[in-house]
Amino acid sequence: MRGIIYKYTNKYNNKVYIGQTINEEKRRERWNSTSPYAGKYINRARTKYGVNAFYYEILAEVYNDNRRILREILNELEIKFIALYNSKNPNFGYNLTDGGKSGNGQVISNETRKKQSISQKGKKKKPMSFQGRLNISKAHIGIESCRKKKVCQLDPNTFEVIKIWNSITEAVHSFGDKRCGNLIYAIQGRNGRKFYRGFRWKYYETTS
Numbered sequence: 001m002r003g004i005i006y007k008y009t010n011k012y013n014n015k016v017y018i019g020q021t022i023n024e025e026k027r028r029e030r031w032n033s034t035s036p037y038a039g040k041y042i043n044r045a046r047t048k049y050g051v052n053a054f055y056y057e058i059l060a061e062v063y064n065d066n067r068r069i070l071r072e073i074l075n076e077l078e079i080k081f082i083a084l085y086n087s088k089n090p091n092f093g094y095n096l097t098d099g100g101k102s103g104n105g106q107v108i109s110n111e112t113r114k115k116q117s118i119s120q121k122g123k124k125k126k127p128m129s130f131q132g133r134l135n136i137s138k139a140h141i142g143i144e145s146c147r148k149k150k151v152c153q154l155d156p157n158t159f160e161v162i163k164i165w166n167s168i169t170e171a172v173h174s175f176g177d178k179r180c181g182n183l184i185y186a187i188q189g190r191n192g193r194k195f196y197r198g199f200r201w202k203y204y205e206t207t208s
Contacts, residue, residue, distance in 0.1 A: 003062045003074045005081055008054040008094075010045060014182065014193045017042045017094040018059075018081045020074040022067070028056075039096035075100040086179045147180050150204030151187065156195060164204055171201075 003022040008031075010016070019038060021027040030037060032051050037043050046054075060077050064070040078099035087093025151171055153163045165171040168180045175197050177183075186196035187203060194200065 001063065001065060001067060001070055003064075003070045004058050005060040005062075005074060005077045007057045007059050007081070007085070008042070009057065010049060011053050011055060012049060014185070015045070015091075015093050016085050016087045017045075017054075018078060018085060018087050018099065020078045020099075022070060022074070024058075031056075039094065041090070041096060042094035045094055085181060089179075091177070092179070092182060151183070152202045152204055154200040154202060156198060156200050159200060162199070 001022060002024075003020065004024055005018065005020050006024070006027075008017045008019075017038070019027070031046075037046060059081055062070060062073050062077070064073065082088055082093075082095050082097075082099040085093060087095040088098060147169050148167045151165050151168055152161045153165065153171065154160065155162055165174075168183055172178070172180050172183050182193070183196040183201060185193045187201045
Protein backbone atom coordinates (compact mmCIF):
# COMPACT_ATOMS: atom_id res chain seq x y z
CA MET A 1 0.00 0.00 0.00
CA ARG A 2 1.32 3.42 -0.94
CA GLY A 3 0.97 6.73 0.89
CA ILE A 4 2.37 10.16 0.12
CA ILE A 5 3.06 13.54 1.64
CA TYR A 6 2.25 16.23 -0.91
CA LYS A 7 2.57 19.99 -1.18
CA TYR A 8 0.58 22.63 -3.03
CA THR A 9 2.37 25.94 -3.63
CA ASN A 10 0.50 29.08 -4.62
CA LYS A 11 2.17 30.52 -7.74
CA TYR A 12 1.25 34.07 -6.76
CA ASN A 13 2.31 34.32 -3.12
CA ASN A 14 4.34 31.11 -2.58
CA LYS A 15 2.22 30.03 0.37
CA VAL A 16 2.06 26.24 0.75
CA TYR A 17 -0.29 23.55 1.93
CA ILE A 18 1.03 20.20 3.17
CA GLY A 19 -1.16 17.11 3.17
CA GLN A 20 -1.13 13.33 3.18
CA THR A 21 -3.13 10.65 1.40
CA ILE A 22 -3.16 6.94 0.66
CA ASN A 23 -5.25 7.50 -2.46
CA GLU A 24 -3.49 10.12 -4.56
CA GLU A 25 -5.81 9.85 -7.55
CA LYS A 26 -8.95 10.40 -5.48
CA ARG A 27 -7.32 13.26 -3.58
CA ARG A 28 -6.30 14.98 -6.81
CA GLU A 29 -9.82 14.58 -8.18
CA ARG A 30 -11.21 16.27 -5.10
CA TRP A 31 -8.77 19.15 -5.53
CA ASN A 32 -10.02 19.71 -9.07
CA SER A 33 -13.69 19.46 -8.08
CA THR A 34 -15.97 22.05 -6.53
CA SER A 35 -16.18 20.13 -3.25
CA PRO A 36 -14.54 21.52 -0.10
CA TYR A 37 -10.95 20.31 0.09
CA ALA A 38 -9.45 20.45 3.56
CA GLY A 39 -9.28 23.44 5.91
CA LYS A 40 -10.90 26.82 5.44
CA TYR A 41 -7.64 28.59 4.53
CA ILE A 42 -6.73 26.35 1.60
CA ASN A 43 -10.36 26.32 0.47
CA ARG A 44 -10.51 30.10 0.39
CA ALA A 45 -7.25 30.26 -1.54
CA ARG A 46 -8.41 27.60 -3.99
CA THR A 47 -11.61 29.56 -4.61
CA LYS A 48 -9.83 32.90 -4.89
CA TYR A 49 -6.94 31.89 -7.15
CA GLY A 50 -8.32 28.78 -8.87
CA VAL A 51 -7.05 25.19 -8.78
CA ASN A 52 -4.53 25.83 -11.56
CA ALA A 53 -2.79 28.55 -9.55
CA PHE A 54 -1.00 25.94 -7.45
CA TYR A 55 2.05 23.80 -8.11
CA TYR A 56 1.64 20.18 -6.99
CA GLU A 57 4.61 18.25 -5.63
CA ILE A 58 5.12 14.90 -3.89
CA LEU A 59 7.49 15.33 -0.96
CA ALA A 60 7.68 11.72 0.23
CA GLU A 61 6.38 8.26 -0.65
CA VAL A 62 5.86 5.49 1.91
CA TYR A 63 4.93 1.83 1.41
CA ASN A 64 3.52 -0.54 4.02
CA ASP A 65 1.06 -3.43 3.88
CA ASN A 66 -0.58 -2.38 7.15
CA ARG A 67 -2.91 0.56 6.60
CA ARG A 68 -2.75 1.81 10.19
CA ILE A 69 1.03 1.68 10.33
CA LEU A 70 1.20 3.46 7.00
CA ARG A 71 -0.99 6.22 8.42
CA GLU A 72 1.23 6.45 11.50
CA ILE A 73 4.31 6.99 9.35
CA LEU A 74 2.50 9.57 7.24
CA ASN A 75 1.33 11.38 10.36
CA GLU A 76 4.90 11.74 11.60
CA LEU A 77 6.15 12.92 8.22
CA GLU A 78 3.31 15.41 7.87
CA ILE A 79 4.25 16.99 11.20
CA LYS A 80 7.87 17.29 10.07
CA PHE A 81 7.05 18.91 6.75
CA ILE A 82 4.48 21.34 8.16
CA ALA A 83 7.09 22.49 10.68
CA LEU A 84 9.79 22.63 8.01
CA TYR A 85 7.78 24.84 5.65
CA ASN A 86 6.14 26.74 8.52
CA SER A 87 2.85 26.25 6.70
CA LYS A 88 0.70 26.65 9.81
CA ASN A 89 1.83 30.27 9.89
CA PRO A 90 -0.71 32.25 7.79
CA ASN A 91 2.15 34.28 6.35
CA PHE A 92 3.64 31.20 4.76
CA GLY A 93 0.95 28.57 4.39
CA TYR A 94 -2.60 27.29 4.63
CA ASN A 95 -2.41 24.46 7.17
CA LEU A 96 -4.70 24.87 10.17
CA THR A 97 -2.93 22.40 12.48
CA ASP A 98 0.51 20.96 13.19
CA GLY A 99 -0.49 17.86 11.23
CA GLY A 100 -0.24 14.24 12.30
CA LYS A 101 -3.95 13.50 12.14
CA SER A 102 -5.71 11.36 9.59
CA GLY A 103 -8.80 9.26 9.02
CA ASN A 104 -11.09 10.10 11.92
CA GLY A 105 -8.84 12.94 12.98
CA GLN A 106 -7.29 11.13 15.94
CA VAL A 107 -3.59 10.59 16.48
CA ILE A 108 -2.77 6.91 16.94
CA SER A 109 -2.01 6.21 20.58
CA ASN A 110 1.24 4.77 21.93
CA GLU A 111 -0.62 1.65 23.00
CA THR A 112 -1.96 1.13 19.49
CA ARG A 113 1.51 1.74 18.12
CA LYS A 114 2.92 -1.01 20.37
CA LYS A 115 0.24 -3.48 19.23
CA GLN A 116 1.00 -2.66 15.61
CA SER A 117 4.70 -3.19 16.19
CA ILE A 118 4.09 -6.62 17.75
CA SER A 119 1.73 -7.67 14.95
CA GLN A 120 4.33 -6.70 12.33
CA LYS A 121 7.27 -8.62 13.81
CA GLY A 122 8.81 -10.92 11.25
CA LYS A 123 7.01 -9.26 8.36
CA LYS A 124 8.93 -7.52 5.63
CA LYS A 125 7.78 -4.03 4.78
CA LYS A 126 8.84 -1.58 2.15
CA PRO A 127 10.78 1.39 3.51
CA MET A 128 10.17 4.98 2.56
CA SER A 129 11.22 5.55 -1.01
CA PHE A 130 14.69 6.88 -1.72
CA GLN A 131 13.16 10.03 -3.20
CA GLY A 132 11.15 10.59 -0.05
CA ARG A 133 14.24 10.28 2.15
CA LEU A 134 16.13 12.51 -0.25
CA ASN A 135 13.46 15.21 -0.12
CA ILE A 136 13.57 15.31 3.67
CA SER A 137 17.36 15.30 3.71
CA LYS A 138 17.63 18.07 1.12
CA ALA A 139 15.08 20.20 2.88
CA HIS A 140 16.84 19.99 6.24
CA ILE A 141 20.38 20.27 4.90
CA GLY A 142 19.48 23.06 2.50
CA ILE A 143 18.04 25.21 5.25
CA GLU A 144 20.53 24.42 8.01
CA SER A 145 23.64 24.90 5.86
CA CYS A 146 22.47 28.23 4.45
CA ARG A 147 21.36 30.07 7.57
CA LYS A 148 24.78 31.55 8.32
CA LYS A 149 25.61 32.68 4.78
CA LYS A 150 25.89 36.36 3.97
CA VAL A 151 23.16 37.62 1.64
CA CYS A 152 22.55 40.68 -0.47
CA GLN A 153 19.19 42.42 -0.48
CA LEU A 154 18.54 43.71 -4.01
CA ASP A 155 16.25 46.29 -5.54
CA PRO A 156 13.51 44.24 -7.28
CA ASN A 157 13.73 46.32 -10.47
CA THR A 158 17.34 47.44 -10.83
CA PHE A 159 18.99 44.53 -8.98
CA GLU A 160 21.24 47.03 -7.21
CA VAL A 161 22.47 45.99 -3.78
CA ILE A 162 20.48 47.73 -1.04
CA LYS A 163 22.13 46.05 1.92
CA ILE A 164 24.46 43.18 2.78
CA TRP A 165 23.31 41.05 5.70
CA ASN A 166 25.74 39.02 7.80
CA SER A 167 23.45 35.98 7.67
CA ILE A 168 20.11 34.79 6.39
CA THR A 169 18.96 34.50 9.99
CA GLU A 170 19.75 38.16 10.61
CA ALA A 171 17.84 39.19 7.47
CA VAL A 172 14.65 37.25 8.22
CA HIS A 173 14.64 38.35 11.84
CA SER A 174 14.81 41.97 10.71
CA PHE A 175 11.51 41.40 8.88
CA GLY A 176 9.95 39.83 11.96
CA ASP A 177 10.14 36.26 10.66
CA LYS A 178 11.53 33.28 12.53
CA ARG A 179 12.17 30.78 9.75
CA CYS A 180 14.70 31.07 6.95
CA GLY A 181 13.11 28.76 4.39
CA ASN A 182 11.23 31.34 2.36
CA LEU A 183 14.29 33.53 1.87
CA ILE A 184 16.43 30.53 0.94
CA TYR A 185 13.88 29.39 -1.61
CA ALA A 186 13.73 32.89 -3.10
CA ILE A 187 17.50 32.87 -3.54
CA GLN A 188 17.44 29.39 -5.06
CA GLY A 189 14.38 30.11 -7.20
CA ARG A 190 12.59 27.04 -5.91
CA ASN A 191 8.93 26.54 -6.79
CA GLY A 192 9.07 29.62 -9.01
CA ARG A 193 9.82 31.85 -6.05
CA LYS A 194 11.79 35.01 -6.90
CA PHE A 195 11.07 37.44 -4.09
CA TYR A 196 11.17 37.59 -0.33
CA ARG A 197 9.39 40.50 1.35
CA GLY A 198 9.19 42.28 -2.00
CA PHE A 199 12.93 42.17 -2.68
CA ARG A 200 15.26 40.01 -4.72
CA TRP A 201 18.14 38.30 -2.94
CA LYS A 202 21.48 36.66 -3.67
CA TYR A 203 24.19 34.98 -1.66
CA TYR A 204 26.95 37.48 -1.02
CA GLU A 205 29.72 35.32 -2.46
CA THR A 206 27.86 34.88 -5.77
CA THR A 207 27.42 38.57 -6.49
CA SER A 208 29.76 40.38 -8.86
